[in-house]
Amino acid sequence: MPHHERPRNGPSTRASIASAAARLMAEDGITDFHHAKRKAARQLGLPERTAFPDNAEIEAELRAYRSLYQEEGHAELILAMRRTALELLELLAGFSPYLAGSVLDGTAGEHSHIDILLFADSAKEVEIFLLNRGIAFEHVEPRNERAEAVLVMETDTADANLVIFPPQMERVVLKHRDGRPRERIRADALRALISE
DSSP: OOGGGSOOOOHHHHHHHHHHHHHHHHHHOOOOHHHHHHHHHHHTTOOTTOOOOOHHHHHHHHHHHHHHHSHHHHHHHHHHHHHHHHHHHHHTGGGOOEEESHHHHTOOOTTOOEEEEEEOSOHHHHHHHHHHTTOOOEEEOOSSTTOSEEEEEOOSSSOEEEEEEOGGGGGSOOBOTTSOBOOEEOHHHHHHHHTO
16 A cells, blocks of 8 residues: 555544544534544544544543533533433333433533433333323434434423333443443432432
8 A cells, every 4th residue: 555545543643533533522512422533633624545543542532522622511511401300310220220421421511412311111202201292202213233222301491312122121331332331320320420
């Protein structure tokens, strides 16, 4: 392969992409890591075959970015989103709910959603539960092939993604695209996190 076609994947290139992707996620509300990486690489003028940083590197940059540029309101935003998440976990207690994602790990921003994992015999059960309480929701395409459905509902702080899995999936360790285990916590652990 000629030298000019060789993918650039040195540590400084990866760090530059991670930093630019984190800024895009924080400022532009991009929530998809891969999309943020591709856009960051384009903005930096890097070739398409450049090796991207993993999601953990971008999460670290996102935390650093928020602490530098958005710290004042960020802690309050995370707290408000976590309180809303706790209300949802309590409301949906019959479906073995867990909080996951950026609200849990503290990287959420004003454009982020609250990710709630539910385990139910069918998505219809959850839909009927919400309809009976007059709670409006929309269907969106699941990003995880194992999810039966994703329902999006509005809350006072942020939209919530209710990601519905079959009950047997509760014992399965869900992973991020980069292979890291996806953290998730129940209401009691979230309550303890909020009171810290």
